Amino acid sequence: MEGWMPLFEILMNSAYPEAQASVWLKQHSYNPPSSSSSSSSSSSAYSSSITTTTTSFLSLLTKPTYTTLLHSDGSSQSPHTTRTRRRFMWIQTLPNLLQARLLSFLAFDYTTFSAPELYKLANNLLTSDDDHQLHFWVKTAARQLLDLVSGSNYDWVSGFSLDSEPHNVPEDFQLLPDWLKQPVVDGDSRLVLPWLPLLSHEFNTGMPVDAFGILYDDDSLNKVQQIEDEEDFDTVDFLRMNNDRVNPDIEKMAAILKSKVLNSECTSQVVELADEIQNLCDGRDVNSLAVLSLVEPWQADAETASLLLSHFLNQSSKNLSWPSLVLCSIVLPKLLVLEEPASRMLLTSTIEYCKMHQRSSVYALLYPLILRKNGINNPISDVVARVVKECLHPAHVSSFCQKLLCGEDNARKFVCLPCHQYLISDELVWNEPLFSLFQIILNRNVLLTEDVVARLVYHIGELAIRFRNSLIFGNFLLCLVNRCSRPLLRSHKLSLIRAVEQTNTIVSKSLMSKLSIL
Numbered sequence: 001m002e003g004w005m006p007l008f009e010i011l012m013n014s015a016y017p018e019a020q021a022s023v024w025l026k027q028h029s030y031n032p033p034s035s036s037s038s039s040s041s042s043s044s045a046y047s048s049s050i051t052t053t054t055t056s057f058l059s060l061l062t063k064p065t066y067t068t069l070l071h072s073d074g075s076s077q078s079p080h081t082t083r084t085r086r087r088f089m090w091i092q093t094l095p096n097l098l099q100a101r102l103l104s105f106l107a108f109d110y111t112t113f114s115a116p117e118l119y120k121l122a123n124n125l126l127t128s129d130d131d132h133q134l135h136f137w138v139k140t141a142a143r144q145l146l147d148l149v150s151g152s153n154y155d156w157v158s159g160f161s162l163d164s165e166p167h168n169v170p171e172d173f174q175l176l177p178d179w180l181k182q183p184v185v186d187g188d189s190r191l192v193l194p195w196l197p198l199l200s201h202e203f204n205t206g207m208p209v210d211a212f213g214i215l216y217d218d219d220s221l222n223k224v225q226q227i228e229d230e231e232d233f234d235t236v237d238f239l240r241m242n243n244d245r246v247n248p249d250i251e252k253m254a255a256i257l258k259s260k261v262l263n264s265e266c267t268s269q270v271v272e273l274a275d276e277i278q279n280l281c282d283g284r285d286v287n288s289l290a291v292l293s294l295v296e297p298w299q300a301d302a303e304t305a306s307l308l309l310s311h312f313l314n315q316s317s318k319n320l321s322w323p324s325l326v327l328c329s330i331v332l333p334k335l336l337v338l339e340e341p342a343s344r345m346l347l348t349s350t351i352e353y354c355k356m357h358q359r360s361s362v363y364a365l366l367y368p369l370i371l372r373k374n375g376i377n378n379p380i381s382d383v384v385a386r387v388v389k390e391c392l393h394p395a396h397v398s399s400f401c402q403k404l405l406c407g408e409d410n411a412r413k414f415v416c417l418p419c420h421q422y423l424i425s426d427e428l429v430w431n432e433p434l435f436s437l438f439q440i441i442l443n444r445n446v447l448l449t450e451d452v453v454a455r456l457v458y459h460i461g462e463l464a465i466r467f468r469n470s471l472i473f474g475n476f477l478l479c480l481v482n483r484c485s486r487p488l489l490r491s492h493k494l495s496l497i498r499a500v501e502q503t504n505t506i507v508s509k510s511l512m513s514k515l516s517i518l
Contacts, residue, residue, distance in 0.1 A: 004060065011101040015445055015485060018101075018108035025053065025109070054113045061102065062121055063090040089124060096135035103141035107148055115149045122146040136355050137393070246290045253280055254294035261300045270307040274315075277308075281325070282317060288325055293417050298333035302343035305330050309349040313356060323357035324415040327364035332416065335369055336423045338379045347383065354391040360415075361391055362400055367414035368424050370404065375429030376437070385440045397446045404428070405455040430463055435476040442483040453484055457492040457499075464499040474505035481514050493518045 007024055011017045065088045091099055103122070110118055122145040125134065134142070246254070257280065260273045277295060281288040297308060312326050319325070331350050335342065354361035369384055370376060376384070388397055405428075416424060428434070438456075442448075448456075460477065467473035477500065481489065489496065493515060500511045 004057065007057075008098065011105060012098060013445075015447060015483075018105045021105045022109040022112075025057075025112070028053070055117070058113060058117045058121065061089065061091040062117070062124070064088070065090050065093055089121070091121070092125070092128075096138055100135065100137040100141045103138065103145050107141065107145040110145065110148050118145060118149045122149070136390070246287060246294065250280065250283075250286060250291065251294060254291055257295045258299075261295060261297055261304070264300070264304050267307060270304055271311050274308050274311040278312070278315060278317060278322075281322070282319055288319060288321070289417060292325060292329040293419050295329075297330045300330070302334075302346040305334065306343075306345045306349035309346075309353050313349075313353050321415075323353075323360035324364040327353070327357075327360055328368070328415045328417055328420075332365055332368055333420055335365075335380060335383055336372060336420060338383070339377065341379050342383050347386065350383075351386060351390055354387050358391060358396065361387055362396070363413060364415040366400065367404070368416050368420075370434070370437075371414070371424050371426070371428065373423055373425040373429070375431045376433045378433050378436075381433035381437045384437055388437075388441060389444060394444055394446045397441055397444065398448060398452075401441065401446070401452050402449055406449075406451045430459060432467070432470060432472040435467075435470075435472050439476045439479045442479045445483070448484060448488070450488055453488045454492065456480065457495050460499045461495050464502040468503045469505065471505050471507070474503055474507040474511070477503075478507050478511055478514075481511060486518055490518050 007021055010021050010024055014020045091102060094102070103125075106113060106118060106121075122142045125142045126139065126146065257273065257277055260269070260276075264270045264273055277292075277297065280286065280295075281291050297305070300308065308330055309326070312322075327350075331346070331353075334346070350365075354365065366384060366387060369380055372380065392400070414424075460480075463473070477496075481496070497512070497515050500508055500515065503511075
C-alpha cells in the first residue's frame, strides 16, 4: 500500500492526473538499460515488469474488504440484533473524488492493463448492491471504462466487399419498400430528393428553431424576423418576447393552476399539479414561457417546489427546452431573492435535477444567478458552489468560466422568464462572495485557459485598492497563485505584484514571496 501513495497523491493533487499518473507508473515499473546489445532482453524484461506492476495495482484495487452491519428488528419487547457481513472492493473505501480519478486514469491508460481485469472491476462497481449509491462521477467513469474494454469482435465485417454475395439473405431483402417504389418509378420532378418521396411544398426551410429546440409557427415568424434584423438572435432576445400568445382559455386554465400552486397540501395534489402544468405547456401552439409566467410556480413553498422538481425529474417531454423552463420557473426566482441559506429539501431536489440536466443547469441557473443585478451573496454563492461541485465535470466548469469572463455579450446566453429579467445584470458584480466562489472553483483543480487568467488578473488589478483589507480577496489571490500553473502566471507577474502591494492582509507577505519565485 505504501508504495502506491505517490500515485494516489498525483491523482488527488495534479492538474493533469491521468497523464502524470501514467508516466509515474511506467517510470516505477522498470528502467531498462541503455545498452544496445541487450535491447531485446531489456524490452522483454520491461514488458514483464510493467505487466507485474499493473497486475499488482489492480489486485490492490479489487482486494476484498469486509464490514459488519448491525440490524435490529425493532421489537420493543426483546430487540433482536443480527449481523450481516458485507463484501466490498478496496477501491470502494476511497473518497468519491479519488475513485473517479482512479477509474479515469485506468480508462486513459487502459491498454497497459489487463482488459478482463478492468472489465471485472468496472462491472462489479456498476452491478454491486450499492450501485444506486455510487457518486455521479464515479458511475460515469466506471461506465466509460467498461465501454472501452468491452469492445465487440467485428471480424465478420472483413468478409464483406462490394463484389461479395450475401448468403442466406431473403430474396426481397434488397428490394425497395412499397412506399418508395411508386415515386421512384414515376420520376416525379417535384421530388426534392429523387430517392425520397419528399415534395417541394413539404420541404419548408423557413421555420426557425432556437437554441433550445423551440419551433416557431408562421404567425410568429414576422416577430422573430424583426428581432433578428435588429440584432443577433439569442436566448435572451427570445425570452424578452411579450406574452401575447396566450388565448383566453389557456389563461383561465393557468389561473386555476396558479391557485393550486398556492394551495396544494399533499403529495398526490402536487403530482397532479405537475402533470397539469406539463400538459398545458406541451400543448400545440402554446407559449410555454407565457404559461409559466401566469402559473407562477415559484410562489410554491419549498416542500411543494421540491416535489415538483422530483416529479419532473422522472418525466419526459417532447419540448426540448423543458428542463430549462423548469429550472427558470421554479428554482431560479427563489434563488435570485435568496437572503438566507436555501431550504435543504429544495437544494437537494435542485442538485438531483441539475445532475440529470447539466446544460440546462448552466444556462437556466448558474449564468443568471452569477449575473444577479446586485451581485451574489453568501447563500447564493453556496448554492452555486454546490451545483458546480456535484453536478458539473471540471471541463464543463472551465468552459463555463471561459464564457462568463471572456465571452462576448451574445455568448452569455441564459434562460429567464421575462418577469424576472429586471433582477439580472449584463455584467458581473465583483464582491467577496464572488471571489469565494472562484476560489472554490480553483480548488476543484479546474484548468483555466490563458485568456481567463488574463481576465482575472485584469480585474484583480482594478479591484485591489477596493478590497485591500479583505482577507477573502487575499485568500482568492493566494489560491490563484497556488493553483494556476507557473507558465500562465509568469507573464502577469508584475501586474500581480503591483496588485498585492496595494493589499494589507495577513497573506500579503506570503503572496509576495510566492510571486517573487515565479
